[in-house]
């Protein structure tokens with residue numbers, strides 16, 4: 363899309379009705395690479411470039427929370443070469459982008475348990491978290507070794523520990539309190555969930571948080587997901603009538 367059409371599209375967005383929290387299942391990297399007779403990791407590399415574009419576009423637009431599904435608890439089933447490739451891409455992303463992320467006042471959070479990741483990857487992630495922790499612009503949540511069910515089970519265990527220690531009473535437990543035991547603690551639920559690549563499933567992503575989230579699907583593969591697609595998704599979201607179970 364050329365710049366003037368992009369600007370036209372962007373100008374239609376109602377800035378007063380932006381989704382506060384956008385979550386994205388970045389799918390289709392493998393198929394994108396396959397179409398080009400290239401290894402899957404090539405698709406992930408191109409996918410990383412779209413992460414850069416979408417993070418930048420979201421910041422400029424004023425999105426407050428952006429959550430990206432980068433590695434699920436099920437992704438360990440992939441061949442080692444692909445897992446290694448994804449780890450390297452993560453490190454490259456942080457090394458290349460951290461300065462710009464800091465400049466843009468973005469705060470990085472990780473959703474998931476990165477303990478099984480290689481030390482070098484964890485060091486880079488910890489550095490990014492540390493250096494952005496006082497930023498108060500957009501929250502960039504990167505879901506790594508994340509699974510919705512694992513997150514809920516962890517929440518239940520943590521809440522039981524606090525109950526045993528007498529920190530909370532049984533009557534205190536409601537959906538708001540439980541939300542504070544999830545990785546997205548302190549952040550609102552996603553308003554909009556985007557899934558490119560034509561798949562129509564949740565894939566264990568933010569199971570608790572998406573109760574009233576608006577979904578937006580597209581056949582486009584993630585490496586082709588430029589900022590115009592983000593604007594299209596937001597424009598579509600702005601046409602929805604959100605009733606949260608009311609009338």
Ligand code: FPP
Pocket residue numbers: 388389390391392393394402406407409410413430431432433434437448451452455504559584
């Ligand atoms: C799903 O596509 C994509 C992933 C499992 C990895 C997503 C990772 C990136 C976009 C890399 C960069 C991320 C960050 C945060 C820097 P797939 O491989 O399942 O595609 P397929 O369904 O076509 O096989």
